[in-house]
Amino acid sequence: MKIQTHGREKPENGICHDDSAPLVKAKTIDELHSLQKKRLAPTTPIKEGAQQGNAAFATISEEERQKLQLQSIRFLVDFSKPKRKQFLRTRILEAPEPRLKNPLDAEEPKKNKKIIVEDEFDVKYKSFKKFDTVKEHSDHYFSIPEHLDGVPSCREIKYAGEMKKGLFGVMHYLMPKRNILSLHSSNNMGKYGDVALFFGLSGTGKTTLSTYHNRLLIGDDEHCWSENGIPNIEGGCYAKCINLTKEKEPDIWNAMKFGTGKCPIKLDMHFELEPFIFFCPNVCKFLAVLENIVFDEHTREVDYSDNSITENTRASYPIEYIPNAKIPCVGLHPKNVILLACDAFGVLPPASKLTLPQTMYHFISGYTALVHSPLHQAHRYACP
Ligand SMILES: Nc1ncnc2c1ncn2[C@@H]1O[C@H](COP(=O)(O)OP(=O)(O)O)[C@@H](O)[C@H]1O
């Protein structure tokens, strides 16, 4: 269904407004939430003790809510306390032991076991002795249960993004407790210090638009918004590189090139060629990393147009490789907040200036026609 826009006067600034929908009468996030609770209230009665989405949130205590929140964050905890694992617990999770009880199960976790809350559907106890790194944990556990995704589980396609998104999930748990908002957004800054914040789900253009050469890049994906402004929490970028060209996205292209070309070790195969997955073993310098790209094994030339492994090919590089990066990656409160959406159905106008309630509505909706994470995409594209 298309929104009828004809008959309306074109605004002077050329921006198309669609005011046909009734205004959402909410001025604060709390008011918006309470409206949503009303709208989303189930028509069937909730069984006593059942915890079903928003309706349950409306009535439960803070303690219960926190338990539910724990269920939606996949996390791991070590009870055996060797030093390295202790580090994982205190530095990454900061979860005190009483919270570590399985919220769905009265049984206490056994010693020498870690608890993983996989998601709201599935809780498991596992021994982790065979895994050594956070990356391995995340590879193993941050997977979509087969019955949820509807496709067979495929592990051929790996993404560093699985780890970064996993830890971002942990930030979504930790930061709100400190009155800090963690945001899936990109940010950049104009020459007068004006910060623009771009919200948007995967593929809507956060990385591309924030890496605009006339503005300073604060970060392309994960930020926190505190009382003091907006710090990036990554220090690097994770750009899509399907169909990447030097002409279309020169800064991203050069960042990858810079990463490989700068390596002080003589790497005949890499110099002056396309960027290639590489971690320099001698200087431990982190170079640009390409994931799931197709390249010629002899020349090592990358074919960015090849989507035979996945449409979601990726490049990670340190943010310093973008010449206009703002170091340290911190900005003041944003002057403009832009919600990006990829609308394949022609429902949304190309650009709209939103009122505050509309902004809140679209923030919560997070509409996009795209699938929303490398993990989801890995599964979809790897298993057609
Ligand atoms: N006008 C445009 N704005 C933003 N992205 C565009 C545009 N045209 C094409 N693209 C492509 O769409 C994709 C946007 O991806 P990206 O910026 O990585 O999104 P995100 O960071 O939100 O996941 C890139 O592959 C980019 O080349």
Ligand SMILES: C=C(OP(=O)(O)O)C(=O)O
């Ligand atoms: C890695 C991700 O970030 P983005 O695709 O927005 O770059 C993601 O959302 O899964």
